[in-house]
Amino acid sequence: MRTQRRGTGSRAxxxxxxxxxxxxxxxxxxxxxxxxRVPWTDLPSRLTEPSVLxxxxxxxLTATAATAVCAALxxxxxxxxxxxxxxxxxxxxxxxxxxxxxxPVVGGVALLLVFxxxxxxxxxxxxxxxxxxxxxxxxxxxxxxxxxxxxxxxxVEGALRGADTRYEEAAATLGASRWTTFRRVTLPLVAPGxxxxxxxxxxxxxxxxxxxxxFAGNFPGRTQTMPLAVYLALENDLDAALVLSLILLVVSVxxxxxxxxxxxxxx
Amino acid sequence: MxxxxxxxxxxxxxAAMTLALAACGGSDTPAASSSSAGxxxxxxxxxxxxASLTESFNQIGKDFEAAYPGTKVVFNYGGSSTLAxxxxxxAPADVFAAASPATMKTVTDAGNGTGTPATFVKNQLxxxxxxxxxxxxxxxxxxxxxxxxxxxxxxxxxxxxAAKKALDAANVKLTPVTQETDVKAALSKxxxxxxxxxxxxxTDVKAAxxxxxxxxxxxxxxxxxxYPIVVLKNAPNATAAxxxxxxxxxxxxxxxxLAAGFQAP
Numbered sequence: 154m155r156t157q158r159r160g161t162g163s164r165a166x167x168x169x170x171x172x173x174x175x176x177x178x179x180x181x182x183x184x185x186x187x188x189x190r191v192p193w194t195d196l197p198s199r200l201t202e203p204s205v206l207x208x209x210x211x212x213x214l215t216a217t218a219a220t221a222v223c224a225a226l227x228x229x230x231x232x233x234x235x236x237x238x239x240x241x242x243x244x245x246x247x248x249x250x251x252x253x254x255x256x257p258v259v260g261g262v263a264l265l266l267v268f269x270x271x272x273x274x275x276x277x278x279x280x281x282x283x284x285x286x287x288x289x290x291x292x293x294x295x296x297x298x299x300x301x302x303x304x305x306x307x308x309v310e311g312a313l314r315g316a317d318t319r320y321e322e323a324a325a326t327l328g329a330s331r332w333t334t335f336r337r338v339t340l341p342l343v344a345p346g347x348x349x350x351x352x353x354x355x356x357x358x359x360x361x362x363x364x365x366x367x368f369a370g371n372f373p374g375r376t377q378t379m380p381l382a383v384y385l386a387l388e389n390d391l392d393a394a395l396v397l398s399l400i401l402l403v404v405s406v407x408x409x410x411x412x413x414x415x416x417x418x419x420x
Numbered sequence: 421m422x423x424x425x426x427x428x429x430x431x432x433x434x435a436a437m438t439l440a441l442a443a444c445g446g447s448d449t450p451a452a453s454s455s456s457a458g459x460x461x462x463x464x465x466x467x468x469x470x471a472s473l474t475e476s477f478n479q480i481g482k483d484f485e486a487a488y489p490g491t492k493v494v495f496n497y498g499g500s501s502t503l504a505x506x507x508x509x510x511a512p513a514d515v516f517a518a519a520s521p522a523t524m525k526t527v528t529d530a531g532n533g534t535g536t537p538a539t540f541v542k543n544q545l546x547x548x549x550x551x552x553x554x555x556x557x558x559x560x561x562x563x564x565x566x567x568x569x570x571x572x573x574x575x576x577x578x579x580x581x582a583a584k585k586a587l588d589a590a591n592v593k594l595t596p597v598t599q600e601t602d603v604k605a606a607l608s609k610x611x612x613x614x615x616x617x618x619x620x621x622x623t624d625v626k627a628a629x630x631x632x633x634x635x636x637x638x639x640x641x642x643x644x645x646x647y648p649i650v651v652l653k654n655a656p657n658a659t660a661a662x663x664x665x666x667x668x669x670x671x672x673x674x675x676x677x678l679a680a681g682f683q684a685p
Contacts, residue, residue, distance in 0.1 A: 262612075288569075288598050288614075366600075371599045386576070387502075387505075
């Protein structure tokens with residue numbers, strides 16, 4: 154049972170409020186800088202540019218597909234880490250977080266070495282099925298999923314550890330198999346955690362740059378996502394880059410807040 | 421009741437921010453160690469240079485320091501447009517060497533250069549292919565053959581603009597599999613075997629000659645990139661900056677640049 158913590162102290166202590174406000178300022182100021190510098194008059198015409206729309210569509214599509222991949226593979230992985238005792242679990246948990254510390258560009262090179270045309274698996278994929286991932290939209294999804302999956306796994310594992318295992322034990326006592334228990338008891342129990350993890354994962358995938366450009370390259374309409382378009386626009390047109398950044402920012406904030414309200418019960 | 425402490429916090433926050441900003445400003449003041457007395461060339465020279473100059477400028481920097489004891493050359497390598505943006509936003513640099521006149525123009529147009537930029541080398545495009553040239557590429561026309569994957573630079577960056585010029589001149593309609601953000605990225609796609617060819621600078625092929633071969637093509641003559649260099653207006657160490665620029669234009673430096681695959685201007 155969770156106790157309602159709000160309202161316990163009548164005043165928030167300054168020693169917490171001050172760093173909190175500074176922290177907020179630190180996060181919001183660059184955003185404000187961006188907003189102040191955006192050429193607002195350009196916005197409508199930029200928004201309807203086919204190349205911008207193509208990049209935006211591709212970004213939303215790939216981030217969503219990557220999140221689906223991460224959920225399909227990451228939730229079972231989180232369950233394994235939280236519920237099954239096995240040797241080397243600590244090592245596996247550390248390995249799961251590797252993409253978090255790996256510079257994304259290095260992640261992209263690593264993906265090329267495995268899934269590239271001459272890669273460990275890629276060479277076989279190419280010869281056996283004629284499938285090549287680099288420079289394709291599927292490649293973008295692979296790159297984004299690689300970088301974003303740890304966010305989902307960590308969030309779901311945390312939720313699983315925090316969940317009361319007695320419900321699962323009760324289900325098992327009543328004769329439910331482990332799969333049924335997972336499906337009917339565990340998953341509904343940690344649904345908010347899965348949703349939170351999926352949202353984080355989606356946001357990370359949407360902003361992905363380094364692994365994508367390295368593994369999937371940059372081709373408009375096929376692998377050029379919004380962050381890549383922003384980077385290239387920065388080369389010779391700062392205003393265009395700012396407008397593109399703003400569009401990406403607004404779309405992601407709108408989607409994230411609306412999903413948050415729907416999925417995650419705010420305490 | 422809950423408003424008041426937050427108000428106090430805001431006031432405190434404002435005070436803290438002012439203090440923090442003041443502290444930052446204080447530590448940012450230059451130590452003024454670089455410009456010692458007299459007209460002697462000494463101190464640190466900060467050089468912002470295009471990434472393709474890395475190998476040759478490292479050597480030239482060492483030679484310069486040996487020729488002028490008491491000097492230290494610090495390089496900031498990067499994409500020309502990124503460097504130009506940094507300079508125009510007030511980054512403290514003494515010398516700027518760009519990979520294209522167009523990029524240099526953004527700096528001089530903003531009034532951040534002194535005098536007319538000097539062109540010190542030229543760089544030409546070649547076709548980079550994996551060692552041994554497995555697809556037998558001998559001309560630009562071979563790049564559009566079926567089954568040949570090609571990486572180009574995006575037209576927004578100098579190597580991409582040059583590639584477009586060369587392809588247009590040859591009347592070759594080429595669809596690459598990727599438009600890379602800089603020339604080194606395009607080259608690494610060849611090194612990793614992900615593409616069969618890429619249009620890169622001759623100097624890049626020379627620097628990576630262990631992994632790739634270069635195929636020269638006649639149309640590249642019409643798409644040569646000139647490299648301009650200039651002393652910046654707000655150079656903290658203008659004397660040494662002028663000396664460095666003169667050194668880059670000297671025969672000794674030219675020999676280093678030509679050995680790296682650059683062409684005389």
